[in-house]
Amino acid sequence: MLENLKEKLTKSQVFRSIFRHGFPDNDMNRAYVVFSNVFLHVHPVKVRRSALRMRYTFCLGGITLFLFIMLSVTGIWLMFYYTPYTGLAYNNIQDLQFVIFGGNLMRDLHRFAAHGMVLFVWLHMTRVFLTGAYKAPREFNWVVGVLLLVMTLILSWTGYLLPWDQLAYWAVTVGTKMASYTPFIGQNGPWGAQLGFLPTNDIMFMLIGGTVVGQNALIRFYVLHCVVLPLFVTIALAVHFWRIRKDGFSGPL
Amino acid sequence: MENKVTREIFPRDARKSYGLVELMKGSNPIVKKEPEDTVYTWPNLIMIELICALLVTAGLIILVQFVHAPLRSLADPSTTPNPMRAPWYFLGLQELLVYFDPWYAGVVLPGMIIVGLMTFPYVDTNPKGVGYYTFSERKFAIFNYSFGFALWWVTIVIGTYLRGLDWQWYWPWSDHLVHMNPALVTLVPLHIVFVNLLHVSKDVGKALCDLLFFAYFAVGMAIPYFLMRKFYDAMGGARYVVFMIFFLSMMGVGLKIVLRLLFNIKYIVVTPWINV
Numbered sequence: 001m002l003e004n005l006k007e008k009l010t011k012s013q014v015f016r017s018i019f020r021h022g023f024p025d026n027d028m029n030r031a032y033v034v035f036s037n038v039f040l041h042v043h044p045v046k047v048r049r050s051a052l053r054m055r056y057t058f059c060l061g062g063i064t065l066f067l068f069i070m071l072s073v074t075g076i077w078l079m080f081y082y083t084p085y086t087g088l089a090y091n092n093i094q095d096l097q098f099v100i101f102g103g104n105l106m107r108d109l110h111r112f113a114a115h116g117m118v119l120f121v122w123l124h125m126t127r128v129f130l131t132g133a134y135k136a137p138r139e140f141n142w143v144v145g146v147l148l149l150v151m152t153l154i155l156s157w158t159g160y161l162l163p164w165d166q167l168a169y170w171a172v173t174v175g176t177k178m179a180s181y182t183p184f185i186g187q188n189g190p191w192g193a194q195l196g197f198l199p200t201n202d203i204m205f206m207l208i209g210g211t212v213v214g215q216n217a218l219i220r221f222y223v224l225h226c227v228v229l230p231l232f233v234t235i236a237l238a239v240h241f242w243r244i245r246k247d248g249f250s251g252p253l
Numbered sequence: 254m255e256n257k258v259t260r261e262i263f264p265r266d267a268r269k270s271y272g273l274v275e276l277m278k279g280s281n282p283i284v285k286k287e288p289e290d291t292v293y294t295w296p297n298l299i300m301i302e303l304i305c306a307l308l309v310t311a312g313l314i315i316l317v318q319f320v321h322a323p324l325r326s327l328a329d330p331s332t333t334p335n336p337m338r339a340p341w342y343f344l345g346l347q348e349l350l351v352y353f354d355p356w357y358a359g360v361v362l363p364g365m366i367i368v369g370l371m372t373f374p375y376v377d378t379n380p381k382g383v384g385y386y387t388f389s390e391r392k393f394a395i396f397n398y399s400f401g402f403a404l405w406w407v408t409i410v411i412g413t414y415l416r417g418l419d420w421q422w423y424w425p426w427s428d429h430l431v432h433m434n435p436a437l438v439t440l441v442p443l444h445i446v447f448v449n450l451l452h453v454s455k456d457v458g459k460a461l462c463d464l465l466f467f468a469y470f471a472v473g474m475a476i477p478y479f480l481m482r483k484f485y486d487a488m489g490g491a492r493y494v495v496f497m498i499f500f501l502s503m504m505g506v507g508l509k510i511v512l513r514l515l516f517n518i519k520y521i522v523v524t525p526w527i528n529v
Contacts, residue, residue, distance in 0.1 A: 024295050024296070027293065030293040030294075030295045030296070031293065033295045034293075034294050034295050040294075040295070040299070043294045043298060043299075044294060045293065045294055046291040046292065046293055046294060047291060047292060047294050047297070047298055048289075048290055048291050048292075049290045049291065049292050050290065051298075052292070052297060052298060052301060054301070059301070059302075059305045062302055062305055062306075063305060063309055066305070066306045066309055067309065070309075070310070070313070086328075090327045090328065093324055094324070097324060104321065105314075105317065107322050108317035108320075108321050108322050109313055109314070109317055110322075111322035112313055112316055112317055112320070112322070113313060115341075116309075116313070118342050126398075126402075129373070129394075129395075129398050130386055130395070130398075131382075131383070131384060131385060131386055132381075132382040132383040132384065132385075132387075132391065133383065133384070134373055134374040134377075135374055135377060135379075135380070135382075135383050136374070138374070139374035139375060142371070142373060142374045143371045143374075146367060146370045146371045149370075150367055153342060153343075156340065156342065157340060157343065160340055163324055164327070164328045165324050165325040165326060165327060165328055166325040166326050166327070166328055166329060166332070166334055167323060167324075167325045167334075168328060169328035169329070169330070170333060170334055170337045171337070171338070171339050171340060174337055174339065174347075175339065175343070177355075178355055178359030178360060179360075181354075181355035181356040181359055181360055182356065182360045183356055183360065183361070186356075186360075188355070188356075189356045189360070190356055190526050190527045191526065212330065213330075250383060250384045251384055252384055252385060
């Protein structure tokens, strides 16, 4: 009877319109499930048995991607409770901690997944380096990977400001102060003042929208953290995966 | 289809005629292809990924039962915490501020690290060691990577555990509540050392320092060019120059840290505009 039901279900017009093939319990459908699905088609239909060996990749890149997905999910959840306004931000975080159901769990997961992502990007990079996987013809994908590393760090750092506590405020104050030391375009940097850069028009002013970290800096970091950088990371990830398929997997074949 | 692999697997006997057919365990026939060692992505690879994702999720959920995201008091522009620590992944850069001026430690060096990382695949001309772990075939490359990241991690550990009030050096057994007397350490630029040691004038001392600085890069550039010709020839001029600039700069950072910690040298080169 169960077989009958399964037969009816997979042959129905609705099911066929979504999946175009039956359950992946035979080789044809196993091939279909991968190449007819937009999410799975980043994979080839078949892989070498040796490419599955865990001790080559240790799943490090995959774990990094998974942490990014997890950060997106918990991050969007947190956005429902957060206001990028200096008068409210800190209270919102306290509400998450003490009032909102699951608030602590989501905030903790977001925080430690972020630390984890920085760590796993580095581990993945080390693996790629040690196996020489960046060498021709995969040079450009290494460059994309370095960009992803940089964006991961900036993502992490822009998120640091959002709780608007002492830790956030001063870490970002010191960090953005660095920008004012940029040669030529920072007011404290070499040849900055000579070129006419002041606290009110240099690169740091552009970064935080003022002379000190305040409301403008908070909204800038918020938009960068929640919209701009995740978008760029997603685009870079698409290129990163595409290039793996085009340039080939480096592992034992 | 006959090629090297099939010839090895099925050595031909000239007295016989053949049809190359092999029986293998599998669920579909392969025609005009050698036997291959592939499996379907679904479910073999997908399952590994799923299990991996579940383990990471479980690990994180367990972790956050024991450690929590910190939340200090409300941001207060009038109260500066002491010491003020950057997030751990930037502590290396923060620690570099001890050894270099902010324009270099905070802007130029991070930029060089990023660009330097990007140049790896273009300056590494060694064709060996792709697709497997090896140290013996790529000793120099792995040495460089390890040296750079050792600097990165060591400065993070110093920043996390060995820096206290006013970003002074505190041993784990020092009293972290008492300010160190900054007068105990006098930092001097290198040319003052020359002035005191060689009894030369300030200007001569400065000239010596400039000379030393340029000699470091000039000699560093020249040594492999003249003495390790194979290394140079394998790279070619452009790759060599790019690689050596990053290599010598990285070694220079290590050297400066040693000079600063052991001999209290603040600057090597002093100019009216920038000091290094």
